Amino acid sequence: MLARRDHSGARYVKPAASTLLTLTFIGTRGEIELRSRQHRRHSSLLVQRGPARIMIDCGADWLGRLKRIAPTVIVLTHAHSDHAAGLAAGAPCAVYATTETWNSIRRFPISKRLRLPLRKSVMIDGVRFKAIPVEHSIRAPAVGYRVSAQGSHFFYLPDVARLPNASAVLRGIDVYIGDGATIKRPMLRKRDGALIGHASIVAQLEWCKQAAVRRAIFTHCGTPVVRGDARKLNDTLWRLGRKRGVEARFACDGDRLSLPEGQRAQRTKKHA
Ligand SMILES: [Zn+2]
Numbered sequence: 456m457l458a459r460r461d462h463s464g465a466r467y468v469k470p471a472a473s474t475l476l477t478l479t480f481i482g483t484r485g486e487i488e489l490r491s492r493q494h495r496r497h498s499s500l501l502v503q504r505g506p507a508r509i510m511i512d513c514g515a516d517w518l519g520r521l522k523r524i525a526p527t528v529i530v531l532t533h534a535h536s537d538h539a540a541g542l543a544a545g546a547p548c549a550v551y552a553t554t555e556t557w558n559s560i561r562r563f564p565i566s567k568r569l570r571l572p573l574r575k576s577v578m579i580d581g582v583r584f585k586a587i588p589v590e591h592s593i594r595a596p597a598v599g600y601r602v603s604a605q606g607s608h609f610f611y612l613p614d615v616a617r618l619p620n621a622s623a624v625l626r627g628i629d630v631y632i633g634d635g636a637t638i639k640r641p642m643l644r645k646r647d648g649a650l651i652g653h654a655s656i657v658a659q660l661e662w663c664k665q666a667a668v669r670r671a672i673f674t675h676c677g678t679p680v681v682r683g684d685a686r687k688l689n690d691t692l693w694r695l696g697r698k699r700g701v702e703a704r705f706a707c708d709g710d711r712l713s714l715p716e717g718q719r720a721q722r723t724k725k726h727a
Pocket residue numbers: 485486535537538613614675
């Protein structure tokens with residue numbers, strides 16, 4: 456297979472002709488001080504279908520770096536700086552966000568602002584997005600996205616404390632892409648009856664099990680993951696997933712995945 460570098464800087468393996476969606480984890484770091492070669496930039500996923508380059512989330516690490524990514528559209532999950540502050544100087548394309556997120560970033564000089572309704576499918580550059588509200592923050596209400604194209608479905612949820620109706624929401628998903636802030640110990644607080652912070656990976660694997668989702672990839676990595684030994688961490692994650700019938704691993708910056716699921720992930724960077 457041909458390999459070259461694309462605009463994101465990630466090594467590019469030419470997808471098979473039947474590939475509908477190519478997902479590139481251009482960033483996998485959470486809102487932490489630490490960074491590493493494998494988790495260098497704030498969590499962001501580049502979804503490609505034909506000429507479309509849909510960037511999900513654009514945190515502070517992406518400020519001044521959008522030219523290389525060349526997104527055709529940007530979609531935001533919420534307004535926290537590790538997801539939206541890369542747009543503080545504007546955007547080179549249209550940006551989709553919920554009304555609540557737009558309220559938080561109204562000062563950003565973005566000219567093409569599009570509002571995403573909650574729980575309704577919207578076609579964005581040939582790919583279907585459905586915003587599902589989740590508990591994570593009071594000040595920056597977050598959504599996860601159920602993303603679909605011709606029978607392939609994945610769910611992108613980089614920040615979550617609780618996913619209401621998880622089994623119904625995740626039903627039929629090929630790949631769950633979740634919050635890697637913490638493996639076993641939840642980072643949760645309760646405020647005004649709602650949970651804020653981050654659910655553990657173990658809790659998210661339980662949601663996958665309940666919804667019969669067979670594959671999970673964790674991005675938005677927290678300090679223990681960024682600092683830890685990648686091989687050991689992936690072994691631990693694999694075991695935690697296997698107990699629940701889920702094939703699970705961490706994402707690294709530059710990792711690429713092709714959907715539909717019949718095609719194996721094309722790993723472009725190896726864990727240490
Ligand atoms: Zn975050």
